Amino acid sequence: MGRMARTRRCAGLVALGWLVTGGTVLAQVDPIEIIDRVEQLYRGESSRGTTTMEIVTENWDREITMEVWSLGNDYSLVRIQAPAREAGTATLKADRDIYNYLPKVDRTIKIPASMMGGSWMGSHFTNDDLVQESRLINDYDIELSFDGDRDGVLVWEFALVPKPEAAVVWGRIEYRVRQADYIPLAVSYYDEDGELARSMEFSDFANMGGRLLPRLMMMRSADKPGEYTSMRYEDLEFDVGIDESFFSLRALQNPR
Amino acid sequence: MLQSPWSRIGLRNLGRNPKRTVLTALGLAVGFFTSVVMVGWTQGLMNEMVDNATGLVGGQIEIHDAEFLPERSLYDTIGGRDGIDVEQLVAQVSEDERIIAAAPRVYAGGLLSSGDATLAGMLMGVDPEREVALSRFLDDLVTGRLPQPGRNELVVGTEMARQLESDIGDEVVVVAPGADGSMGNDLFTLVGTYRTGLVEIDSAFAVLPVQDLQALVVLDESRIHEVVVSTEDPWLAEEVAAVVAATLEGEMPGAAVIPWTELTPAIVEYTALVDVFYFVIIVIVFGLAIFGVANTMLMATYERRREFAVMLAVGTTPRGVVQSVLYEAAALGLFSLALGVAITWPVMVWWHNAPPDLTGLVGDIEMMGSVVSLTMRVEYDMGFTAMAAAALMLTALLSALYPALRASRVPPADILSGL
Numbered sequence: 001m002g003r004m005a006r007t008r009r010c011a012g013l014v015a016l017g018w019l020v021t022g023g024t025v026l027a028q029v030d031p032i033e034i035i036d037r038v039e040q041l042y043r044g045e046s047s048r049g050t051t052t053m054e055i056v057t058e059n060w061d062r063e064i065t066m067e068v069w070s071l072g073n074d075y076s077l078v079r080i081q082a083p084a085r086e087a088g089t090a091t092l093k094a095d096r097d098i099y100n101y102l103p104k105v106d107r108t109i110k111i112p113a114s115m116m117g118g119s120w121m122g123s124h125f126t127n128d129d130l131v132q133e134s135r136l137i138n139d140y141d142i143e144l145s146f147d148g149d150r151d152g153v154l155v156w157e158f159a160l161v162p163k164p165e166a167a168v169v170w171g172r173i174e175y176r177v178r179q180a181d182y183i184p185l186a187v188s189y190y191d192e193d194g195e196l197a198r199s200m201e202f203s204d205f206a207n208m209g210g211r212l213l214p215r216l217m218m219m220r221s222a223d224k225p226g227e228y229t230s231m232r233y234e235d236l237e238f239d240v241g242i243d244e245s246f247f248s249l250r251a252l253q254n255p256r
Numbered sequence: 257m258l259q260s261p262w263s264r265i266g267l268r269n270l271g272r273n274p275k276r277t278v279l280t281a282l283g284l285a286v287g288f289f290t291s292v293v294m295v296g297w298t299q300g301l302m303n304e305m306v307d308n309a310t311g312l313v314g315g316q317i318e319i320h321d322a323e324f325l326p327e328r329s330l331y332d333t334i335g336g337r338d339g340i341d342v343e344q345l346v347a348q349v350s351e352d353e354r355i356i357a358a359a360p361r362v363y364a365g366g367l368l369s370s371g372d373a374t375l376a377g378m379l380m381g382v383d384p385e386r387e388v389a390l391s392r393f394l395d396d397l398v399t400g401r402l403p404q405p406g407r408n409e410l411v412v413g414t415e416m417a418r419q420l421e422s423d424i425g426d427e428v429v430v431v432a433p434g435a436d437g438s439m440g441n442d443l444f445t446l447v448g449t450y451r452t453g454l455v456e457i458d459s460a461f462a463v464l465p466v467q468d469l470q471a472l473v474v475l476d477e478s479r480i481h482e483v484v485v486s487t488e489d490p491w492l493a494e495e496v497a498a499v500v501a502a503t504l505e506g507e508m509p510g511a512a513v514i515p516w517t518e519l520t521p522a523i524v525e526y527t528a529l530v531d532v533f534y535f536v537i538i539v540i541v542f543g544l545a546i547f548g549v550a551n552t553m554l555m556a557t558y559e560r561r562r563e564f565a566v567m568l569a570v571g572t573t574p575r576g577v578v579q580s581v582l583y584e585a586a587a588l589g590l591f592s593l594a595l596g597v598a599i600t601w602p603v604m605v606w607w608h609n610a611p612p613d614l615t616g617l618v619g620d621i622e623m624m625g626s627v628v629s630l631t632m633r634v635e636y637d638m639g640f641t642a643m644a645a646a647a648l649m650l651t652a653l654l655s656a657l658y659p660a661l662r663a664s665r666v667p668p669a670d671i672l673s674g675l
Contacts, residue, residue, distance in 0.1 A: 059331050059435070060436055060437035061437070062437045062438075085438065086438065089439065100431075102431065102439075102441045104441055105429060105441055105442060107369075107429045107443065109367065109374050109431065110369070110372050110373075110374055112374055115367075115374070115376065118376075119433075122433050122439065
């Protein structure tokens with residue numbers, strides 16, 4: 001090829017390259033895609049992890065250690081390992097049904113959808129938080145409300161408003177996500193009257209199971225300032241080779 | 257007075273047309289009957305409503321920690337975290353003669369589960385023996401019996417049993433957050449069901465012995481949320497509450513003693529409203545009667561215009577004529593009253609002691625948050641009966657006023673000459 005032609009071709013390629021990358025920068029932020037990614041953060045094909053939960057209320061403090069399993073979006077299992085008195089207590093989500101297993105009486109109770117907003121084991125997390133029964137992208141309309149700098153970090157902020165048919169507890173949710181790696185930083189939950197009910201912060205970013213994740217989630221109650229629940233991932237691995245049969249009621253009673 | 261000519265004339269005139277007299281008297285008597293029975297029945301309903309609101313599940317007086325209402329937190333026990341000597345408090349409160357019974361209560365929110373059904377409910381810890389003397393909802397259990405302490409037994413409302421699809425003897429899993437943060441859970445046996453007729457109670461409250469509930473939610477035996485007190489007359493509650501509060505003040509500064517009139521003021525206002533309504537009933541009933549009686553008196557005096565003409569001609573003053581008519585009206589009134597009492601009293605006694613039961617027609621009715629059954633029980637109200645009697649006499653006299661005046665203005669010469 002002649003030199004002129006090569007130069008022109010190079011220039012053309014450079015221009016094309018610039019167009020492509022420039023196009024990406026200028027591309028619309030897809031709120032649904034981003035929130036969905038954030039929701040899938042601790043999940044994969046399947047996952048297994050160990051977490052420590054610390055609950056501080058005005059009347060008592062507790063620490064719970066639990067093992068957490070998930071398969072896709074439809075199956076979840078949380079089993080308490082410590083304290084000894086409650087070891088074996090488990091919460092199972094299998095498809096549409098949620099169950100609690102109580103080892104002391106060796107019985108399983110089914111939790112109806114109406115109770116998903118209730119506190120899990122006295123913490124500031126709800127049953128729904130633990131088993132991820134609802135999916136934000138299905139139940140909320142999501143809009144980008146802020147794109148810029150907060151405390152030196154480039155973030156997106158999203159406003160989530162429930163869809164009319166959605167049976168959800170919150171009147172509004174605000175999500176802050178770090179632009180660089182789609183890591184969630186903070187979530188604020190507002191009740192139907194628009195009052196802040198609780199807020200969550202993510203911190204202690206570390207590599208777990210091959211992903212960069214916040215290890216620590218801190219949920220604070222808005223109307224009781226001294227109270228909070230923190231959940232910390234001690235370890236987490238993905239694609240652990242479990243299937244639906246693992247998430248059965250029988251498996252609740254006889255842990256593998 | 258009965259010796260005066262006008263009264264004798266008046267009385268005699270009653271006998272002139274007996275049928276008409278009796279019919280007119282009946283009109284007034286039925287008016288009397290209607291108002292007394294209607295008010296008696298309404299008063300019966302009011303009493304039942306107050307009784308149910310104050311004696312069905314709650315009591316006429318409640319003693320709590322000052323912080324307990326309205327959130328009813330598990331941690332707000334009487335005397336705070338240290339609790340109290342429950343037996344001593346109950347005994348101390350019961351000293352007042354006007355108090356029938358006092359009993360301790362513990363409350364905790366929890367889940368009840370049977371098979372696939374799980375419900376959120378309020379667990380009420382009671383002393384079953386004391387409760388029977390105090391509240392009524394456990395008196396006539398629909399099925400089964402009261403729970404015995406130490407055996408993990410409980411009693412639920414018929415609606416809750418239905419939603420749990422449970423029967424006597426079935427196992428119920430009860431889960432309730434404990435006061436130490438643990439998740440209290442245990443197996444209970446359903447031994448009975450109660451029915452108040454109020455869905456919000458029948459579907460919400462599960463009743464078990466105090467000690468069993470305290471064990472479940474990790475509360476020491478000295479920690480209770482409430483002492484429920486019943487007084488012999490609901491309307492004494494305010495007075496008695498003040499006395500009890502004064503007694504407890506030195507020893508238990510954090511406690512509040514609350515009469516039902518403060519807990520459900522709407523009922524108090526409603527009964528006051530109904531009292532006004534009684535007055536309206538009288539006005540309507542006798543307002544109607546007055547026209548009928550006036551018509552009759554008018555006819556009667558027209559008929560006797562010749563007689564009045566003669567009276568006036570021989571020198572009776574117009575005032576005398578008016579008096580004679582009014583005495584007649586008064587006599588009619590007294591006769592009507594006698595008739596009225598004769599037909600009202602037996603019915604009142606009958607319906608007070610053996611009220612007709614219309615519940616078959618309509619079932620229970622919910623009024624101001626408490627259930628009233630449609631049995632037509634009437635209450636005696638002497639004050640109102642006296643007012644009705646006075647209204648009857650007044651009606652008789654007022655209705656005769658215009659006819660009397662007309663009678664006194666009869667032109668004697670014209671009438672006697674044939675006009």
